[in-house]
Structures are given as structure tokens and as C-alpha cells.
Amino acid sequence: MATAPAAGAPLTSTQVKSAQAIVNVFETGSVLGDYGQVTLIPGDTGHLTYGRSQTTLGSGNLATLLQRYCANLGARFGARLAQALPRFQQRDLTLDNDGKLQNVLRASADDPVMRETQDAFFDDSYWQPALAAAGKLGIVSPLGVAVVYDSTVHGSWALIRDRTIAAVGQVGTAGEQAWIKAYVSARRDWMATNKRADIRATVYRMDAFQRLIDQGFWGLELPLVVRGQEISAATLSAMPPGCYDGPPPGSRVLTVQSPLARGLDVRLLQLGLSDLGADIKADGVFGQASFRGVKDYQAQHGLPANGVADVALIAKIVG
Structure with a gap:
């Protein structure tokens, strides 16, 4: 030693x-x-x-x-x-x-x-x-x-x-x-x-x-x-955990999948849902809480409540 x-x-x-x-x-x-x-x-x-x-x-x-x-x-x-x-x-x-x-x-x-x-x-x-x-x-x-x-x-x-x-x-x-x-x-x-x-x-x-x-x-x-x-x-020398530099919002469809989607786009979607009143932790991981948050938003706005955040929906929530 x-x-x-x-x-x-x-x-x-x-x-x-x-x-x-x-x-x-x-x-x-x-x-x-x-x-x-x-x-x-x-x-x-x-x-x-x-x-x-x-x-x-x-x-x-x-x-x-x-x-x-x-x-x-x-x-x-x-x-x-x-x-x-x-x-x-x-x-x-x-x-x-x-x-x-x-x-x-x-x-x-x-x-x-x-x-x-x-x-x-x-x-x-x-x-x-x-x-x-x-x-x-x-x-x-x-x-x-x-x-x-x-x-x-x-x-x-x-x-x-x-x-x-x-x-x-x-x-x-x-x-x-x-x-x-x-x-x-x-x-x-x-x-x-x-x-x-x-x-x-x-x-x-x-x-x-x-x-x-x-x-x-x-x-x-x-x-x-x-x-x-x-x-x-x-x-x-690694990237700090829980920090994301991409992908940008709207570059992919987000929903629950395996492995769970992680990234900047997820975080900003969660932040947008949180601003709108959703009880969600903006951890950058699209899990069940994010799925429910998207479904609730869809239901409140007369959209098919399937928990899938497509490009158009992400644009509405993230702004």
C-alpha cells in the first residue's frame, strides 16, 4: 500500500x-x-x-x-x-x-x-x-x-x-x-x-x-x-448522478417502459406537471407517478387518458 x-x-x-x-x-x-x-x-x-x-x-x-x-x-x-x-x-x-x-x-x-x-x-x-x-x-x-x-x-x-x-x-x-x-x-x-x-x-x-x-x-x-x-x-470523473444534459423535450415519446426513461425531457415534463398541481417528484425518471400525472392531465383536458406523453402533449406541458 x-x-x-x-x-x-x-x-x-x-x-x-x-x-x-x-x-x-x-x-x-x-x-x-x-x-x-x-x-x-x-x-x-x-x-x-x-x-x-x-x-x-x-x-x-x-x-x-x-x-x-x-x-x-x-x-x-x-x-x-x-x-x-x-x-x-x-x-x-x-x-x-x-x-x-x-x-x-x-x-x-x-x-x-x-x-x-x-x-x-x-x-x-x-x-x-x-x-x-x-x-x-x-x-x-x-x-x-x-x-x-x-x-x-x-x-x-x-x-x-x-x-x-x-x-x-x-x-x-x-x-x-x-x-x-x-x-x-x-x-x-x-x-x-x-x-x-x-x-x-x-x-x-x-x-x-x-x-x-x-x-x-x-x-x-x-x-x-x-x-x-x-x-x-x-x-x-463520471457524470454526477441524477444530472441530465439531454435529451431535449419533445425529442421522444414518454411513457412507462422498461428500462424506465430517464433524462432532461422527463425532468422538465415532471416540473411542468408539478407547476400545474400534480403531486410528483421531479427526479428525471418516468415511473408510475409520472404516468399518473400525464393521465390526470389528459383526463382534465379531454384527451385520451393513456399516460403516453407525445410530442404535442409535452410541448403543452413544458411550454
Whole structure:
């Protein structure tokens, strides 16, 4: 197994991507992160969360992210989201149940501008602060930096850092690997005994880091497997899951089929149905909910209710 880089050596671009991928897996279950993921966990004080690293309504960071996106003249959904910006800025908790707006957020993931905005935002808000915090303590290994980054995204870095220093001393005294091991153990204990059920449920993060420590992956040598997800050169360069750049609406007939139709045209059809009042999740996959949505639209407009969206029908719904 390869050894960790020499002390003080900057992380390579692959090591940076690998460290971020570990946290992406924790946050969204995907190596590259799910740019369109909308999540609402019962009891989570962050309330509505969105994007690659799941930024929250409650923290105010989601409003900041969307403000950055809307400020870009090339933002495909900028005008629509700009109308809702005051609600995000006010941390309006009714957004937790606004299915139409959540579908716009999902659809925005297909816009390269949104993905670029998220990458820059999460780099500024989490990665760079984590890198600075790690460097200040003398943590230089890719795995050690990944541990700090995870706590910066998920929370509790300063609290567990101070507990670890109190227990084993500074990084320079204990040695980086021993210090990181102690930190991971302390953070797992904090999670496992936390009064909040949603935090107790995340002990898997420290268990995953402990496995990487036990396997000696201090340099994050590829390939890695984290929570069943392979982190490799191939997966790091793939198209992010749930993001579509085609086919365009009206280029094919849509209905339930095997395998299920997926793509930008499906997403925009779902978004159009959602805008018209359909209870549907705009995930870009034409399943039974989409089939019912099309049938209901057809029935409401005096059309044969067969659940088949032909080119003419798609044009009416998508506009």
C-alpha cells in the first residue's frame, strides 16, 4: 500500500477530490454528491437541505447558495428561484413542505451553472476552512484532512478538537495518526451518546473513517470503498448522478417502459406537471407517478387518458 505524502506536502487534486468524495458519500450516498438532492430529516434543526453537501435552510447557507446562483446571468432557473429568495433569506419553514419549489431545486441540478456554483460555494464555505483548520494543527495527511472536512460540513469540529487535545495533547505531541485516531473515537462517542436521534444515526461516518484508518489509507490511495461506494479514477470523473444534459423535450415519446426513461425531457415534463398541481417528484425518471400525472392531465383536458406523453402533449406541458 502506498504511504501518505511527506509532512507538509500539499494534497494532489486527486486526493482533494477523494477527501471530498468521502463526505459526499456520507451526505448524499454518491461519490460526486447529488447536486439536486432535497432532504428533510425529522428533528433536524437545519430543516430543508439541498445539494452536493446538503446545505441547510436553518443555517442561512442555502439562501446564500441560491443568491449566488441567481446572480449569474446564465442561470437557467435563476428567475424562478429569485422570486423565492426572500423566503429562503427569512428561513421560512413552510419551504419544508413546498413541493413545487423543491422540484425547481431538483431540476436546477441539470444546469451546469448550478453545479459550478455549488462547487465554488462548498469550497469557500467548508473545504477551505477545513484545510486551514487542519494546517493550523499540523494535520497534513489526506485522510486526516478528510476527517477535519467531514466535521466542518457535519458539525462539531471545534468541540471534538478541544476534547481530543485535552485527552492526548496537541497533534505535534501525540503524532498525527494517533491524534486522528483519538479524534475519530471521541467524535464517535459524542455521536453515539448524543441526545439528538439524527446525530446518533450518523455514527457510520466515524465507523467508515475507522475502517480507512485500520486499512492504512492515510494517503487516500485509490481505489477506496466507503459505505459500499467505490471511489476511483473512473467514479471521480463520471457524470454526477441524477444530472441530465439531454435529451431535449419533445425529442421522444414518454411513457412507462422498461428500462424506465430517464433524462432532461422527463425532468422538465415532471416540473411542468408539478407547476400545474400534480403531486410528483421531479427526479428525471418516468415511473408510475409520472404516468399518473400525464393521465390526470389528459383526463382534465379531454384527451385520451393513456399516460403516453407525445410530442404535442409535452410541448403543452413544458411550454
